[in-house]
Amino acid sequence: MAPDSPVIVSAAALVRSRRRAAFADFVRRFRRDRLAVTGLVVLVGFGLMALLAPWVVDQDGLSAVASLDNPTWAGPGGEFLMGTDHLGRSVAAQFVQGSRVSLFVGLMSTVLTIAIGSVVGIVAGFFGRWTDSVLMRLTDWFLVIPFLPLAIVLASVLGRGIWNIIFVIAITSWPSTARLVRSQVLTVKERLYVDRARALGATQVHVIRRHVLPNVAPLILASATLAVPISILTETTLAFLGLGDPTQASWGKTLEEAFQAGAISRGAWWYYLPAGLGIVAVVLAFTLFGRALEEILDPRLRDR
Amino acid sequence: MRPRFVVGKVLGALSTLAFVVVVNFFLFRVVNDDPVESMFRGRNLSIEQKDRLRQQFNLDGTRFEQFAAYVRELLSGNLGVSLQSRRPVTTEIGEAIWPTIALVGTATTLSMIIGISIGIRAGWRRRSRFDVGSTTFSMFTYSVPDFWLAMLVLGLFSVQLGVFPTGGLQDAGTTATGISLLLDQLHHMALPCLVLAIAYLGEYAIVMRSSMLDTVREDYLQLARAKGLRDVDVRRRHAVPNAVLPVVSLSALNFGFVLSGAIAVESIFSWPGLGQATLQAIRGPDFPMLQGLFLLFSAAVIVANLAVDLLYGVLDPRVGGR
Numbered sequence: 078m079a080p081d082s083p084v085i086v087s088a089a090a091l092v093r094s095r096r097r098a099a100f101a102d103f104v105r106r107f108r109r110d111r112l113a114v115t116g117l118v119v120l121v122g123f124g125l126m127a128l129l130a131p132w133v134v135d136q137d138g139l140s141a142v143a144s145l146d147n148p149t150w151a152g153p154g155g156e157f158l159m160g161t162d163h164l165g166r167s168v169a170a171q172f173v174q175g176s177r178v179s180l181f182v183g184l185m186s187t188v189l190t191i192a193i194g195s196v197v198g199i200v201a202g203f204f205g206r207w208t209d210s211v212l213m214r215l216t217d218w219f220l221v222i223p224f225l226p227l228a229i230v231l232a233s234v235l236g237r238g239i240w241n242i243i244f245v246i247a248i249t250s251w252p253s254t255a256r257l258v259r260s261q262v263l264t265v266k267e268r269l270y271v272d273r274a275r276a277l278g279a280t281q282v283h284v285i286r287r288h289v290l291p292n293v294a295p296l297i298l299a300s301a302t303l304a305v306p307i308s309i310l311t312e313t314t315l316a317f318l319g320l321g322d323p324t325q326a327s328w329g330k331t332l333e334e335a336f337q338a339g340a341i342s343r344g345a346w347w348y349y350l351p352a353g354l355g356i357v358a359v360v361l362a363f364t365l366f367g368r369a370l371e372e373i374l375d376p377r378l379r380d381r
Numbered sequence: 382m383r384p385r386f387v388v389g390k391v392l393g394a395l396s397t398l399a400f401v402v403v404v405n406f407f408l409f410r411v412v413n414d415d416p417v418e419s420m421f422r423g424r425n426l427s428i429e430q431k432d433r434l435r436q437q438f439n440l441d442g443t444r445f446e447q448f449a450a451y452v453r454e455l456l457s458g459n460l461g462v463s464l465q466s467r468r469p470v471t472t473e474i475g476e477a478i479w480p481t482i483a484l485v486g487t488a489t490t491l492s493m494i495i496g497i498s499i500g501i502r503a504g505w506r507r508r509s510r511f512d513v514g515s516t517t518f519s520m521f522t523y524s525v526p527d528f529w530l531a532m533l534v535l536g537l538f539s540v541q542l543g544v545f546p547t548g549g550l551q552d553a554g555t556t557a558t559g560i561s562l563l564l565d566q567l568h569h570m571a572l573p574c575l576v577l578a579i580a581y582l583g584e585y586a587i588v589m590r591s592s593m594l595d596t597v598r599e600d601y602l603q604l605a606r607a608k609g610l611r612d613v614d615v616r617r618r619h620a621v622p623n624a625v626l627p628v629v630s631l632s633a634l635n636f637g638f639v640l641s642g643a644i645a646v647e648s649i650f651s652w653p654g655l656g657q658a659t660l661q662a663i664r665g666p667d668f669p670m671l672q673g674l675f676l677l678f679s680a681a682v683i684v685a686n687l688a689v690d691l692l693y694g695v696l697d698p699r700v701g702g703r
Contacts, residue, residue: 111605217393221686225641226678231660233407233666306524313526317645318663332529336649341536342547349536353529360524 195255500589
């Protein structure tokens with residue numbers, strides 16, 4: 078601490094000032110990474126687009142019935158900014174509306190993935206012994222089973238709905254988070270302050286809540302940010318294979334419809350280009366952002 | 382290698398395989414309690430006919446008797462009958478497996494060779510122009526959905542430019558044999574293979590690069606330099622052989638992803654492999670076929686992982702023991 082800082086009296090104030098300093102340090106490091114800042118800006122842009130979609134998009138433009146009078150396969154530029162599809166629907170409207178499902182599924186399934194992975198990782202790492210062996214065996218099983226085939230099987234069996242997709246993605250992608258969290262818990266568990274808390278009579282729950290969780294949280298956050306792009310890509314692939322929610326426009330569904338309608342052989346690039354570019358932009362932005370977070374929060378990676 | 386290490390790995394793989402078989406059976410039964418009922422929905426079958434069918438599909442008896450019957454059939458190589466073609470699933474898979482092996486094998490080899498070479502160069506000269514450029518490129522390919530890349534490539538090279546066929550294993554009604562047939566098939570395989578290779582080389586490059594960065598700091602590299610070895614020799618003889626190990630284990634995990642990637646990419650190029658078979662099975666839905674494919678994909682990945690684990694034990698004595 079700098080010598081001219083005010084004398085701190087209470088423990089709470091000390092904690093607050095340390096947290097503030099740590100956060101300022103984080104922001105300083107983050108701002109140095111120009112790619113990560115770009116990623117964040119892109120994400121905020123797409124997030125706003127997804128939130129405002131119900132007001133920006135003319136919902137009639139999404140239904141095939143309301144688009145009967147529109148020209149089909151119209152190129153971009155004319156009356157429709159990004160052209161129309163095989164049913165005369167506006168590609169631009171579908172693009173804006175489609176961002177909602179991609180982002181929603183990406184975020185929700187990540188929340189679920191992280192929740193399952195963290196609970197398994199913390200329980201396995203903290204309680205050790207046979208709990209650890211059983212949970213890690215289970216994790217290994219899920220880790221080896223190929224991800225997309227399992228997702229395909231689950232999605233075909235469960236049916237097509239947005240929550241089913243979220244569940245499928247979470248149930249297939251939690252193992253790597255569980256392993257990461259477990260290894261971090263194992264190192265935290267051996268620290269002196271945990272021994273000290275135990276000696277003072279702290280319960281297991283207290284130790285997990287006050288000592289283990291805060292130490293594992295940054296890592297969980299970084300791994301969550303890196304899980305989002307994978308979730309988004311999986312959602313897109315499932316939708317492309319015809320396993321997405323049939324009632325909602327999504328980027329993956331647009332690509333599926335474009336492919337099924339023969340957009341490639343017609344040379345209707347405006348139909349399948351925007352949705353793909355949207356996916357690439359969001360996934361790349363999340364990846365850049367997540368890597369920066371990971372580099373800052375995980376000291377082992379700082380010198381890379 | 383220590384025998385204990387080998388036995389442990391083999392047992393681990395077997396337990397995973399057993400888990401997959403259990404999942405594979407119960408997953409389809411949970412939803413589909415009576416496959417005969419849903420398979421012949423809308424058709425007037427007498428009770429006796431249904432009973433006969435149930436017996437045929439091993440659906441009489443309790444859940445556990447059914448499971449035992451499923452395992453018995455599995456061990457004798459019977460995966461059931463496809464609902465769509467009414468042919469045994471093993472026959473369907475047997476026909477579709479070779480195009481996929483050719484495609485996925487070539488694509489994996491290409492993406493490993495290119496990805497590893499990029500990673501070596503990028504990691505050796507950190508923050509160089511090549512490093513920054515190739516890392517950006519790798520992140521980009523990692524973010525591109527493989528099937529979208531396939532659509533772009535198909536639209537550009539096959540439809541607009543017309544330099545590659547639009548799909549299939551070979552020209553329709555071709556009478557070519559021998560070398561010219563092979564060339565024709567390679568011509569058809571070029572685009573899907575290119576797409577899969579590009580989609581997966583980024584990850585190899587990134588992992589190889591960070592492994593190189595770890596290796597560069599090791600003492601034995603300092604020693605090699607101090608001996609007066611040329612830079613090229615330090616890299617080739619001392620850095621690369623050690624740095625390549627993590628990439629070896631990545632390749633097995635990735636094998637599952639490449640197989641998965643092949644599902645969408647194959648259907649775009651109408652490549653008659655397991656991917657296209659999967660898509661058709663989803664459309665059905667053809668549950669026996671999906672079950673068989675899932676089992677095959679999982680077994681392939683499990684075997685690949687076991688092979689790599691054992692190979693790792695040979696390559697790195699610290700892991701496998703002498």
